[in-house]
Amino acid sequence: MVSSKKTCITKLSLGGILVTLGIVYGDIGTSPLYVMKSVLQGNGGLDNISENFILGTLSLVFWTLTILTTIKYVLITLKADNKGEGGIFSLFALVRNRSKWLVIPAMIGGSALLADGMLTPAVTVTSAVEGLKLLPVFKDLFGDSQRNIVILVIIIICSLFFIQHSGTEFIGKLFGPIMFLWFSSLAVFGIINLAGNLSLLRALSPYYAVTILFSDDNKLGFFILGSIFLCSTGAEALYSDLGHVGRKHIYFTWPFVKICLLLNYFGQGAWILSVKNSSSHTIMEDVNPFYQMIPSGFLIYGIVISTLAAIIASQALISGSFTLVSEAIKLNLFPRLHTLYPSSLKGQLYIPSFNRILCVVCIGIVLYFQSSDKMEAAYGLAITVTMLMTTILLFNYMRKKKTPIVLAVIMLVFFMSFELSFFLANIIKFFHGGFVAVIIALSILFIMYIWYRSHIIKMRFREVVPIEDYIKQLNQLHHDTDVPKYASNLVCLTNCPNTKDIERKIMYFLLDKRPKRADVYWFVNVYVTDEPYQADYVVEKYNTSFIVNIQINLGFRIEQNLNVFLRQISTEMVNNKEIDNQSNAYSILPNRKLGDFRFVFIEEVLSNQSSLSAWDSFLLRTKFFIQKFTVSPSNWFGLDTSDVYIEKVPMILGHSNRTVLKRKSHE
Numbered sequence: 001m002v003s004s005k006k007t008c009i010t011k012l013s014l015g016g017i018l019v020t021l022g023i024v025y026g027d028i029g030t031s032p033l034y035v036m037k038s039v040l041q042g043n044g045g046l047d048n049i050s051e052n053f054i055l056g057t058l059s060l061v062f063w064t065l066t067i068l069t070t071i072k073y074v075l076i077t078l079k080a081d082n083k084g085e086g087g088i089f090s091l092f093a094l095v096r097n098r099s100k101w102l103v104i105p106a107m108i109g110g111s112a113l114l115a116d117g118m119l120t121p122a123v124t125v126t127s128a129v130e131g132l133k134l135l136p137v138f139k140d141l142f143g144d145s146q147r148n149i150v151i152l153v154i155i156i157i158c159s160l161f162f163i164q165h166s167g168t169e170f171i172g173k174l175f176g177p178i179m180f181l182w183f184s185s186l187a188v189f190g191i192i193n194l195a196g197n198l199s200l201l202r203a204l205s206p207y208y209a210v211t212i213l214f215s216d217d218n219k220l221g222f223f224i225l226g227s228i229f230l231c232s233t234g235a236e237a238l239y240s241d242l243g244h245v246g247r248k249h250i251y252f253t254w255p256f257v258k259i260c261l262l263l264n265y266f267g268q269g270a271w272i273l274s275v276k277n278s279s280s281h282t283i284m285e286d287v288n289p290f291y292q293m294i295p296s297g298f299l300i301y302g303i304v305i306s307t308l309a310a311i312i313a314s315q316a317l318i319s320g321s322f323t324l325v326s327e328a329i330k331l332n333l334f335p336r337l338h339t340l341y342p343s344s345l346k347g348q349l350y351i352p353s354f355n356r357i358l359c360v361v362c363i364g365i366v367l368y369f370q371s372s373d374k375m376e377a378a379y380g381l382a383i384t385v386t387m388l389m390t391t392i393l394l395f396n397y398m399r400k401k402k403t404p405i406v407l408a409v410i411m412l413v414f415f416m417s418f419e420l421s422f423f424l425a426n427i428i429k430f431f432h433g434g435f436v437a438v439i440i441a442l443s444i445l446f447i448m449y450i451w452y453r454s455h456i457i458k459m460r461f462r463e464v465v466p467i468e469d470y471i472k473q474l475n476q477l478h479h480d481t482d483v484p485k486y487a488s489n490l491v492c493l494t495n496c497p498n499t500k501d502i503e504r505k506i507m508y509f510l511l512d513k514r515p516k517r518a519d520v521y522w523f524v525n526v527y528v529t530d531e532p533y534q535a536d537y538v539v540e541k542y543n544t545s546f547i548v549n550i551q552i553n554l555g556f557r558i559e560q561n562l563n564v565f566l567r568q569i570s571t572e573m574v575n576n577k578e579i580d581n582q583s584n585a586y587s588i589l590p591n592r593k594l595g596d597f598r599f600v601f602i603e604e605v606l607s608n609q610s611s612l613s614a615w616d617s618f619l620l621r622t623k624f625f626i627q628k629f630t631v632s633p634s635n636w637f638g639l640d641t642s643d644v645y646i647e648k649v650p651m652i653l654g655h656s657n658r659t660v661l662k663r664k665s666h667e
Contacts, residue, residue: 012248018176020249021183024241025257026313027120028069028234029179032186032261033127033306035061036268036289038227038376043219046287049276054269056212058203060228061265065258068387069235072415074254077239077390078247080397083555085532086242088113088390089327093532095396102396103333107448109389110328112382113236115441117321118358120233121160121314122365123379126153127372128310131291131303146371153366156307160314161359164350175312182309183260185302190260190267193293197270225425229380231265234313236386240320243532268293318358322351330528330560332455333448335630339559353630361440369433378433382441384423391415447626454623457616463504464496467523467549470507471542474521477510478546483517487643488595490518491566492602494525499540499549505602509647519595520579522570523549526562531555537569545579566597598643 039057043049082090092106129152132138142148194200202208212218213225220226238250271293294302326349328334340350369375391412398408430438477483492506502523510516534555541548552565573579 012252015176016245016249017253018180020176020245020253021179021257022175022177022312023316023319024238024245024250025179025183025234025253026309026316027124027237028232029183029186029257029261030124030128030306030309030313031231031233032264032268033124033288033290033310034372034376035227035230036265036272037127037287037373038230039224040272040287040289041373042224042227046272046276048217048219049272050217051273052208052215053212053217054273055200055203055208056215056218057224057228058200058266058269059206059209060212060225061231062204062262063206063209064228064232065261067418068232068415069238070254070258072391073235073238074250076411077394078242078250080394081242081247083531083533084243084246087240087324087327088236088386088393089324089331089333090243090532091239091390091393091397093331095393095400098396098400102393103452105389105392107333107445107452109386109393110324110333111444111448112385112389112441113240114321114324114444115382115437116233116236116386117317117324118361118440119365119375119379119382119437120317121157121358122153122362122369123372123375124310124313125156125307126150126366126375127288128303128307129153129156130288130372131299131306134291134299135303150366150370154363156311157314157362157366158359160311160318161355161362164318164355175315178305178308179312182305183257185305186264187260189294189298189302190263190265192295193267193270193274194263197273200266200269200273203266203269222421223425223428225422226380226429227376229384229422229426230376231261233380233383236383236390237316237320239390240324241316264290318355321358322349322354325351325354328448330554330558332528333452335447335451335626337630365436368436374433378429378436381423381426381429381434382437384419384426385441387419388416388423391419450619450623450626453616453619457620459495462495464498464501465504465507466500467502467547468500468542470511471544471547473511474547475544477515477517478519478521480515480517483515486516486518487598488519489522489570489597490516490520491522491524491597491599493600494523496523496525497527497551499525499538499551502549503602509600509602513647518598519546521547522566523547524552524562524566525550526552526554526560529553529555533558537565539569539573539578541578548573548579562599596643598645600645600647602647 036057040046040049043053078086080086080091080094082094088106088109092102095102096106126149129149132152133149213222218224238254242250268289271289275292290306291299291302325334325337326339329336329339337351337353340352365375369378395408395412398411399405426434490510492502492510494502494506496502506523510521532555534553535558536553538551538553539548540550550566550569552562554560570579574581
């Protein structure tokens with residue numbers, strides 16, 4: 001499966017190019033809708049615009065796209081692939097064995113990226129739909145109230161989230177052609193306006209980018225970078241979507257996308273200079289250069305195509321969020337959530353509960369901010385954090401690959417200096433709505449921390465025993481006909497990666513709490529590996545035919561369908577005569593070689609006798625509380641139609657302060 005996936009995405013094809021345009025560049029491709037608008041408003045409107053300011057702004061946009069997107073992500077980060085997969089969690093999986101603390105930048109970056117994914121649909125769709133206010137026919141029918149725009153945006157967002165459950169395979173095929181048309185339109189509209197002022201091409205010189213930061217023409221000074229950064233907010237998606245399209249397709253399409261974006265930005269700059277002294281424009285409250293530079297005869301087309309592009313960008317962020325959450329779950333950084341695979345497209349998944357959360361948060365953002373102006377003021381802060389964390393992980397990846405320390409440090413210092421500058425410039429957004437993104441990111445980060453820390457606590461106090469010490473007792477129980485048979489195949493899920501050991505609580509369940517007789521005892525550990533699509537297993541039988549310990553190694557992008565996997569493994573073992581056939585005299589299935597399977601999950605409940613710190617105890621109790629609202633273990637492992645038994649046992653961690661009674665004699 002892995003090899004076929006890699007084969008289909010390593011060769012350039014027209015279909016692959018269109019898919020890349022459709023799913024990779026949605027976020028960064030819709031940035032012309034609001035970047036120059038944000039820059040204008042930050043500088044006080046058209047009244048305060050000079051040619052020097054526009055030259056500096058365009059130069060900053062050009063060099064931001066070049067340094068952050070082209071050099072860092074396209075030329076360097078894309079090479080840090082994990083068996084063809086990209087994204088911050090794929091990168092973390094590559095380097096997590098270097099040091100335990102690397103989980104911190106992975107969690108921070110992942111939570112910030114998810115927060116950005118909640119803001120993007122609200123920002124892009126609102127920015128696109130607000131173009132309707134420029135149409136006289138829209139004003140005549142619905143008036144000039146922003147409330148109508150908000151209602152329309154909410155309808156679009158609700159519709160977008162509603163269709164997720166059925167998959168996006170059909171509409172996904174339209175994404176590529178629409179985005180090709182979008183980027184071509186960006187270029188054409190840009191050229192129409194730039195043709196009248198080709199002198200703006202001087203902005204390709206970094207001189208203008210540096211000088212504008214210290215110029216009196218720039219009212220925001222250094223903090224103009226907060227608006228400029230919006231042009232590169234989708235750069236992380238280039239890396240995250242690597243596994244869907246392949247490196248070659250991104251290499252091939254990015255020059256086209258970048259040229260189209262730059263032509264549009266430069267065209268907007270030319271339009272601004274052409275109208276800055278026009279009284280009809282300076283008195284306008286909402287000046288959006290993107291729409292107002294479009295020839296009036298093509299305005300409706302521009303609004304329609306930009307709205308479609310915004311919807312596609314939102315869809316890409318939603319799908320990316322599902323993938324990100326799924327990877328976090330497999331890496332034990334997030335609660336297990338019910339996951340569906342609604343279409344035949346590889347890698348496309350749907351997480352119902354997270355879809356509902358995304359929908360509610362997006363609608364809440366639209367209702368809270370009301371207009372794209374206020375959303376833009378809050379946008380960008382979270383993604384700067386993700387970029388910083390990616391740079392830290394990338395440095396460790398380069399060191400793992402034996403990159404000379406000098407080159408790795410130069411990379412770290414160079415990109416972190418830029419990203420820290422953008423982060424500091426975006427800090428002021430915290431007081432203008434950026435706190436919303438921070439609250440969302442911190443909430444997600446706290447959940448990740450709870451899951452990670454709880455796992456560490458449990459592993460620290462886990463009691464394991466050698467399985468070989470209990471083979472004699474299990475053999476005796478296996479043949480003891482006086483004990484009623486509990487199951488033909490009794491499957492116990494274990495967290496022990498070492499096939500020689502087993503948790504003590506499992507042996508206690510089998511032998512002490514009413515002995516459980518079975519034809520075969522299966523101990524199964526599902527281990528999530530660093531390779532995204534690994535799927536293999538190792539068997540240990542202890543020279544018996546009735547005890548089987550299986551280590552299933554699954555990549556962090558593989559669905560953990562334990563029922564299917566175990567049926568395959570057990571059938572292979574019967575065919576290989578490693579375990580005996582099991583009689584099924586009453587089965588309606590001909591030639592059935594195996595009896596029933598019963599799966600046992602041992603659910604732990606924190607005991608009052610545990611002596612943990614108040615903080616660790618709070619984390620564990622919070623985790624157990626959240627677990628009540630997440631998917632059950634049986635559903636997670638694809639066992640919802642199987643015979644599943646959940647055993648609740650008290651979890652005593654640390655040294656319990658147990659009171660010992662002293663016997664006294666009668667007086």
